[in-house]
Amino acid sequence: MKNLTQKFAVSAITAVCLALGTGAAMAQQSVEVLHWWTAGGEAAALNVLKGNLEKQGVKWNDMPVAGGSGEAAMTALRARVTSGNPPTASQMQGFDILDWGKQGLVADLNTLAQKGGWDKVVPPALQKFSKYNGKWIAAPVNIHSTNWVWANQVVLAKAGVTAEPKNWDEFIAAADKVQKAGFIAIAHGGQPWQDATLFENVAVATGGVDYYRKAFIELDGKTLASPTTEKVFQRMGQLRKLVDKDFSGRDWNVASGMVIGGKAGFQVMGDWAKGEFVNARQVPGKDFACFRFPGTQGIVTFNADQFVMFKLKDADKEAAQQKLANAILEPGFQSAFNVVKGSAPARTDVPDTAFDACGKKAIKDVAEASQAHTLVGSMAHGHAVPASIKNAFYDVITRHFNGQIDDKKAVAALASAARN
Ligand code: BGC
Numbered sequence: 281m282k283n284l285t286q287k288f289a290v291s292a293i294t295a296v297c298l299a300l301g302t303g304a305a306m307a308q309q310s311v312e313v314l315h316w317w318t319a320g321g322e323a324a325a326l327n328v329l330k331g332n333l334e335k336q337g338v339k340w341n342d343m344p345v346a347g348g349s350g351e352a353a354m355t356a357l358r359a360r361v362t363s364g365n366p367p368t369a370s371q372m373q374g375f376d377i378l379d380w381g382k383q384g385l386v387a388d389l390n391t392l393a394q395k396g397g398w399d400k401v402v403p404p405a406l407q408k409f410s411k412y413n414g415k416w417i418a419a420p421v422n423i424h425s426t427n428w429v430w431a432n433q434v435v436l437a438k439a440g441v442t443a444e445p446k447n448w449d450e451f452i453a454a455a456d457k458v459q460k461a462g463f464i465a466i467a468h469g470g471q472p473w474q475d476a477t478l479f480e481n482v483a484v485a486t487g488g489v490d491y492y493r494k495a496f497i498e499l500d501g502k503t504l505a506s507p508t509t510e511k512v513f514q515r516m517g518q519l520r521k522l523v524d525k526d527f528s529g530r531d532w533n534v535a536s537g538m539v540i541g542g543k544a545g546f547q548v549m550g551d552w553a554k555g556e557f558v559n560a561r562q563v564p565g566k567d568f569a570c571f572r573f574p575g576t577q578g579i580v581t582f583n584a585d586q587f588v589m590f591k592l593k594d595a596d597k598e599a600a601q602q603k604l605a606n607a608i609l610e611p612g613f614q615s616a617f618n619v620v621k622g623s624a625p626a627r628t629d630v631p632d633t634a635f636d637a638c639g640k641k642a643i644k645d646v647a648e649a650s651q652a653h654t655l656v657g658s659m660a661h662g663h664a665v666p667a668s669i670k671n672a673f674y675d676v677i678t679r680h681f682n683g684q685i686d687d688k689k690a691v692a693a694l695a696s697a698a699r700n
Contacts, residue, residue: 309600310339313587314360315371316353318346319533321555325621329421332607338600343367348532349473349661350376361385366590368597369604372418373583374409374662375670380588381412387589387598389416389605396609401627403646405655406584409663418586419605421614422623423646426550426583426658427481427576430536430557431569435463435545444571448485448515451574455522458545465522467544469530470681472674476660478548479677482515485575489654492581496659499669505695513680513687520681528682539568548573550583550661554622554638563636570638572645580649583661584626665698672697 311333317326330340345353350371357370366385380386393399393416402410402420410418429451436442436454439461445451455465468474484492487508494503503509524544536556538544547553557568564570572579587608589601607613614625619634624642632643649655657663662670676697680690 308339309337309596309603310341311368311597311600311604312341312343313369313371313604314343314345314353314357314367316345316347316350317371318344319348319531319552319556321533321557321559321620321622322552324559325555325617328613328617328620329607332610332613333600333604336603336607338603348469348471351473354667361590366592368592368601369587369589371585372588373585374657374664375666376662377409377418377586377588378412379666381417385591386412386417387591387601389419389589392416392602392605396606398609401629403626403628403650403655405582405650405657406586406626409584410586418588419608420584420586420626421608422585422618422621422626423642424550424552424583424585424623424661425580425642425646426477426660427484427573427579427581428549428551428553429571429573430539430547430549430553431571432539432542432545433567433569435461435539435542436569439463439545441545444569445574446577447574452518452522455546459522463542464524464538464544465546466519467535467538467547468519468523468527469532469535470523470528470678471530471532472671472678473660474532474535474549475678475681476670476674477550477658478519478681479512479516480581480659481548481573481576482519483509483512484579484581484656485573486512486515489579489656492579493656496673497657497664499665499698501695501698504698505691509691509694510687513690516677516681517687520683550658551622551638551642555620558620558622558636564638570641578649578652579654579656580645581656581658582646583658583663585623586626669698669700672700 317323333340345356354376360366406420410416410420439458441454441457445454459465491503491508494500532549533556535547536553539547540557540560540562562568592598611627611630614627614630615634618625624646632640676690676693679685
């Protein structure tokens with residue numbers, strides 16, 4: 281008798297489970313994620329996140345918007361939200377996150393953050409952009425930095441460049457050698473955000489971290505209009521002679537491909553470029569070298585990708601949002617993702633064991649710069665000033681790089697852009 285009751289109970293439970301199972305399958309949780317990770321290395325990294333969620337039963341609906349640094353993605357996002365149809369989540373960075381926070385359209389991640397102890401493990405420099413009014417509204421996935429040079433070791437050897445350039449003069453001398461040996465010295469893509477990425481490297485190398493902070497974060501008029509800024513533009517003119525004639529409009533990953541393929545010696549680019557080298561099965565120290573932009577050693581100009589969830593009136597979707605945010609902060613995921621993406625984890629407690637030499641250096645540099653107060657937000661990637669000023673800076677830098685205004689005019693235009 282007892283046995284029968286037990287049997288009945290077991291089959292009743294099984295029936296309930298099956299029914300629940302079917303129910304769950306019918307209302308499968310899903311996320312629609314807007315992002316700009318369309319290059320080979322970026323897509324490979326994104327797959328780590330997709331796979332993670334799919335394992336948890338959350339379907340991934342992709343909304344990729346191509347275009348480095350995410351300008352096009354942010355335009356597409358605004359259109360979606362304005363038409364009353366926001367995605368579940370969107371990749372975002374820096375001041376854009378705070379802007380959306382101000383509009384009150386994004387979900388509160390505070391309970392999840394508190395449960396996960398995010399306050400203790402995410403560096404304060406990032407938290408500044410993850411919180412609005414003291415509440416978490418974004419889940420940080422990485423720490424990228426923009427002050428890197430990527431070099432083809434074979435090209436350098438052929439050109440007789442035997443040592444890593446440590447300062448401006450050594451860099452220019454090395455690039456000259458590469459050019460004279462018949463290669464393109466610097467693989468560059470003439471798009472405003474890439475010009476600005478190059479510019480901020482030159483700015484830090486020329487004026488140091490205090491100059492950079494005063495000019496491009498605090499927008500101090502005197503510093504912006506100073507002879508140092510003029511020197512930065514003069515140096516941009518020097519670099520202009522070291523890029524090839526077809527640079528205009530080129531995508532950043534195409535430029536990375538020129539270094540990977542042995543056409544060019546160097547690329548000055550954030551460490552998402554490493555994702556391209558890794559994706560092409562290249563190995564640091566053997567095929568390519570990574571080093572801090574000469575003159576910026578000890579300083580890190582960072583930008584961090586974060587995911588922001590939009591307020592939705594759907595319990596299943598909300599549950600999926602929480603799963604997505606939770607997955608992003610999970611230490612094992614942070615390691616697996618950033619190994620592929622080229623960045624450092626957004627948490628300080630992730631071991632560097634799985635990372636290659638450049639990744640280990642990235643993690644160490646961020647920790648040291650954070651201690652030394654030399655971890656500063658990237659202007660080119662939305663971590664120094666709001667988008668309106670950033671875009672005005674882009675405009676001046678690009679016009680100067682294309683020879684439309686001279687050094688002096690560029691200095692004045694930059695200072696005036698900061699006042700608007
Ligand atoms: C983002 C990276 C991205 C790069 C190129 C940067 O602003 O932080 O994640 O790979 O742009 O699109």
